[in-house]
Amino acid sequence: MTLYIIGIGLADQQDISVKGLEIVKSCDLVYLENYTSLLQCSFHDLAKFYDKEIILADRNTTEQGDHKIIEEAKNLDVAFLVIGDPFSATTHVELMKQAKEHGIEVRIINNASILTAIGVTGLQLYKFGKTASIPFLDDHPNLETPYNVLKENNDMHTLFLLDIQPPKFMTVNQAIKTLIDIEGRKKENLITDETLVIGCARLGSGDPFIKSGMIKDIKDIDFGRPPHCLIIPGKMHFLEEEIFNLYSSNS
């Protein structure tokens, strides 16, 4: 039978594609990964809208592939739902690989991802360098990686994805504080009060919030409900600057 890996988008139950919804309704089993991201609706909203029982897949199982899901997909049509786009996070490729190795047909249904939803900031997506993750500092007191990625990206724009450990969700404010903290240890003058940043919350939803400006102007703004992300623009084209100014914290 077929393993369908289906992106369900960024905000709520209605972000699934028409094709994806049809497939979910026709599948024998429906799994949902529920850890790498956060929707603006509840698990029950999803189950009700899809009119299906949804089984929560836990992180350990899916990161290592899942023998149970693979076994089931040999005889049943199985939908594996992923928030955002199926492979924007790193953890589902293994599931696809194991299914293919077992001769199970795999079909991918793509959807929106934070990696392109940030296009709304006006920064051109093709000019982004490597994406960096900022984990909670308690877990990584000597954290340097996001700082090093920023440095390596040079003139390119840098997207920082912020840690999600429900019920803890890193805010733009915490992310900025973390970068300032690393600056204090590394002292390479990469992050200053005047560094330009764009803080984003709830991109892809009906209630997005975007503010641009210098770190000193952004660091205390309340961005509201998660998820948040942070962008440090590289060299901006004047058209990019125009949109940057549209979101200015001073306007």
Added chain:
Amino acid sequence: MTLYIIGIGLADQQDISVKGLEIVKSCDLVYLENYTSLLQCSFHDLAKFYDKEIILADRNTTEQGDHKIIEEAKNLDVAFLVIGDPFSATTHVELMKQAKEHGIEVRIINNASILTAIGVTGLQLYKFGKTASIPFLDDHPNLETPYNVLKENNDMHTLFLLDIQPPKFMTVNQAIKTLIDIEGRKKENLITDETLVIGCARLGSGDPFIKSGMIKDIKDIDFGRPPHCLIIPGKMHFLEEEIFNLYSSNS
């Protein structure tokens, strides 16, 4: 009223989200940009499925924003449909900006993009550097940019988006030939017969085709119908290599 900028995904009429479809059905006017990408269905398939008259917007109008659309959105709900995700191409930010400047509410409905659909190759998206475009060489006989981006990306992966000038669509084969041609002029030994590449066709559709291998093994493979794209992996993690081998042209 509201200007809705709605991504309609990568393959066909059923890739629009449930939310997007509802909005399209409720709008007074529906525009479609029809130049930066290519679906696997026809214009008429879209119009029929949406049960709406669709107006084709031409490139010049939308790149510079569109005064007609802005004027209409002052009094009507207008949907502007974009293949893929609204801001994956560079040309629609201006439309959003002008609408906002005229006090028109703008709402973005995100969808799948080639920029994340390439995750199916097993390469981790956060390790991609700048994206490069390869235009037809006839138009740019001294083309160097994609080669320079590849060099600049260093250890990072590089995605090449291939020119689309309907009815001409650049193939993986033509893209490889173009890179070899630039190598012949630049002679920096960046592209050789042994360079590893991944050729992709029709990602996001029900009929994707992906082949990985050295340039000498890939350059004559027929990838079939457009659109195509090409990837040159940077330094691969062993998990990335495993999936790379799954798509090997020798297997």
